[in-house]
Amino acid sequence: MKENTTLSLKAGAKKRKSVVDRKNKSDTLFSFLLQLLKISVAVLLLAISINLFLGPHDIAAGGASGIGILAESALGIDRSWVVLSLNVVVLILAALFLGKKIFFNTLIGSLLFPLALRIVPIGMLTEDRLLSVIFGSIVFAVGVAILYKIQASSGGTTIPPLIFEKYFGMNPSLGLLFTDMVIVFMSLYVFGFEEFLFAILSIGITSIVMNYIENGLKRRKAIMIISQDYTKEIRDQLTNELDRGMTVFDARGGKNDCDREMIMVVVTGQEYPLVRKIVDEIDPKSFMITYNVAEVHGLGFTYHPIQ
Numbered sequence: 279m280k281e282n283t284t285l286s287l288k289a290g291a292k293k294r295k296s297v298v299d300r301k302n303k304s305d306t307l308f309s310f311l312l313q314l315l316k317i318s319v320a321v322l323l324l325a326i327s328i329n330l331f332l333g334p335h336d337i338a339a340g341g342a343s344g345i346g347i348l349a350e351s352a353l354g355i356d357r358s359w360v361v362l363s364l365n366v367v368v369l370i371l372a373a374l375f376l377g378k379k380i381f382f383n384t385l386i387g388s389l390l391f392p393l394a395l396r397i398v399p400i401g402m403l404t405e406d407r408l409l410s411v412i413f414g415s416i417v418f419a420v421g422v423a424i425l426y427k428i429q430a431s432s433g434g435t436t437i438p439p440l441i442f443e444k445y446f447g448m449n450p451s452l453g454l455l456f457t458d459m460v461i462v463f464m465s466l467y468v469f470g471f472e473e474f475l476f477a478i479l480s481i482g483i484t485s486i487v488m489n490y491i492e493n494g495l496k497r498r499k500a501i502m503i504i505s506q507d508y509t510k511e512i513r514d515q516l517t518n519e520l521d522r523g524m525t526v527f528d529a530r531g532g533k534n535d536c537d538r539e540m541i542m543v544v545v546t547g548q549e550y551p552l553v554r555k556i557v558d559e560i561d562p563k564s565f566m567i568t569y570n571v572a573e574v575h576g577l578g579f580t581y582h583p584i585q
Contacts, residue, residue: 317387317430323421324432325394331414332480333357334402336473338465339415339480340458342434348461348468362392365433375441387425388433407476415480419487426492498571499550503541503557504529505564513541515556520549544574
């Protein structure tokens with residue numbers, strides 16, 4: 279009887295382990311497919327930006343795609359083959375100097391990007407060069423931001439700066455800027471001064487949009503409120519209206535040396551007008567400081583309690 283019970287327990291444990299293993303494999307496969315989908319969408323956006331907006335107007339705004347545009351114009355080589363060749367070289371460098379992790383993070387995007395350049399037709403959606411630069415740069419920034427978010431890459435000029443950082447201590451942002459500026463100055467020689475200026479504009483727009491996507495979409499407002507006589511009333515009203523947590527600090531006036539309390543609360547942009555309204559209605563003489571916060575982690579923002 280005892281042996282049968284032991285065997286049953288072992289069989290049950292083995293079965294549970296098998297179920298867990300299958301679930302883990304299923305989760306791993308799902309994560310890989312989701313990552314592949316995100317990379318595919320990102321490189322498709324990059325290809326749309328290059329083939330439909332920037333490339334037709336000879337705007338080589340850095341990166342492997344910029345070299346591809348230059349080579350296609352100067353030598354007649356298809357830009358997708360140029361990008362593929364550069365990415366193969368970059369993958370070899372990543373494997374030799376940066377290790378397996380960066381190599382595998384770069385591998386899929388490096389191979390899919392030239393394929394996307396080949397698939398997306400080349401055409402001029404608008405003859406207005408400025409419009410093409412603006413919209414092309416925005417689309418490009420969204421694609422790169424997606425890759426950054428999932429710690430992937432489309433290869434190209436993103437790898438050499440990482441090598442410079444590892445072996446020479448160079449800031450990767452400076453390394454990338456230097457590499458892109460070399461390509462932009464090459465466009466001055468190949469295309470002319472106007473295309474050179476538009477390439478610089480494109481880099482600027484891409485940088486601004488990427489920064490906004492990375493920080494601006496999660497931007498919150500932190501508010502400091504000091505009321506001489508109505509701190510409790512303001513706290514109660516904010517709690518009732520917003521259901522937000524807040525912190526109360528002991529503060530002291532620098533001019534009159536009086537002790538008082540200061541409320542700190544973090545809210546979304548949509549909630550900010552309500553906070554101002556509440557504070558103004560309760561104590562119009564209150565002192566309030568508001569500043570932007572790039573990102574907030576914690577209850578009510580990155581996770582929510584189960585009701």
